[in-house]
Amino acid sequence: MMKTAPTQYPVNDLIRNRWSARSFSDKEVSKEDLLTMVEAGSWAFSASNIQPWAVLMARKGDLDFQRILNCLMPGNIPWAKNAAAFIVGIAKTKLERDGSFHKTAEHDLGAFDATLAIQATSMGIIVHPMAGFDPEKVIAEFKLAESLKPMVVMAVGYLDIPEKLEEPFLSRELTPRSRKPVQDFILNLG
Ligand SMILES: Cc1cc2nc3c(=O)[nH]c(=O)nc-3n(C[C@H](O)[C@H](O)[C@H](O)COP(=O)(O)O)c2cc1C
Numbered sequence: 251m252m253k254t255a256p257t258q259y260p261v262n263d264l265i266r267n268r269w270s271a272r273s274f275s276d277k278e279v280s281k282e283d284l285l286t287m288v289e290a291g292s293w294a295f296s297a298s299n300i301q302p303w304a305v306l307m308a309r310k311g312d313l314d315f316q317r318i319l320n321c322l323m324p325g326n327i328p329w330a331k332n333a334a335a336f337i338v339g340i341a342k343t344k345l346e347r348d349g350s351f352h353k354t355a356e357h358d359l360g361a362f363d364a365t366l367a368i369q370a371t372s373m374g375i376i377v378h379p380m381a382g383f384d385p386e387k388v389i390a391e392f393k394l395a396e397s398l399k400p401m402v403v404m405a406v407g408y409l410d411i412p413e414k415l416e417e418p419f420l421s422r423e424l425t426p427r428s429r430k431p432v433q434d435f436i437l438n439l440g
Contacts (some may be wrong), residue, residue, distance in 0.1 A: 251412055253427050268371040270378040271425055272329040273414045274407035279309065279334040279375060285408070286336065287377075290369030296358035300345070303355075306338040306392060317391050317402060325381035326405075329419050330380065334407035338388060339363045339379075344397035359401055370406065378405040397434045 252362045269402040294348060308314035310333070318336045319327065330336075339362065341355040367377040388400040394397055412423040433439060 251409070255427055256333065258431060264279045264368055266306065268367055268377075269427055271403075271409050272378060272405075273378045273410040273412050274329070274332040274334060274376070274405070275410035277334065277404055279310065279408070280285040283373060283392075284309070286373070287369050287375070287406075291362040291366030293400070294358070294361035294365040296361065297354040298353065301360070302342040303341060303350050303359045304340040306340070306388075306397060307335065318388070320405065321383045321387040321391065322380065323384070326380050326382045328403045329415060330378070330403075330405045332407070332414075333378075333405035335405075337366070337377075337401040337404040337406060338400050341399045341401050342397060343399050349397075356399070356401060363402060363404065365382055366404075376405075376407055376434070378407050379403075380405065384425050406417070415435060429436050 252267060253269045253271075254263075255261065256270075259347075280410060282293055286306055290306065291303070292301060306314065306318065308318055315336060318338060322330055339359050341359040341375045343352055343355050344350065345352045363377075367379075377414060381402055383400075383403045385400040388394065388403075389398070394400070412420055415423055
């Protein structure tokens with residue numbers, strides 16, 4: 251099921267067709283495809299081209315898939331367990347040159363994630379980001395350095411029919427997508 255965004259202006263179809271679905275099919279996402287998505291993400295802009303991101307990647311069947319699944323909040327597990335893969339988006343919060351706080355790291359990771367998701371859309375692959383996970387668990391499970399901040403777990407996979415989902419996820423899958431009109435957030439529109 252497509253949930254193409256009903257835009258006011260002629261927004262590109264790749265952007266209109268990206269959405270955070272929850273119904274994943276059994277089809278595998280190849281390692282090559284995951285690497286393509288991650289490389290696409292790395293071509294996002296970042297302040298001073300510092301590229302302050304890192305990822306953990308796991309495909310279903312990998313030990314790390316279960317380790318990441320165990321870090322999700324209960325509300326995400328019923329549908330996210332059917333994903334073909336997870337990508338954990340991690341911000342590098344310290345500058346390598348002097349260890350000081352990197353104030354745009356989280357911004358730049360967001361650009362990475364969005365670029366990765368657009369690439370996935372072009373490949374017919376769904377990316378559903380989740381902040382509903384325990385970052386402390388990820389840090390402990392993967393022994394991450396103190397400067398690494400897990401921000402998001404992305405569930406990745408091919409779309410299946412909405413009817414595979416139980417409530418409340420089925421209703422969410424069927425609800426039309428919506429956005430505030432641009433007039434609501436352009437602060438200085440004449
Ligand atoms: C940082 C972030 C955290 C999110 N966390 C969750 C989550 O924990 N569970 C969930 O089902 N969706 C989560 N989402 C998905 C959003 O609900 C979704 O992107 C939003 O409703 C817009 O829908 P769309 O992506 O289909 O356009 C998250 C999205 C982002 C960007």
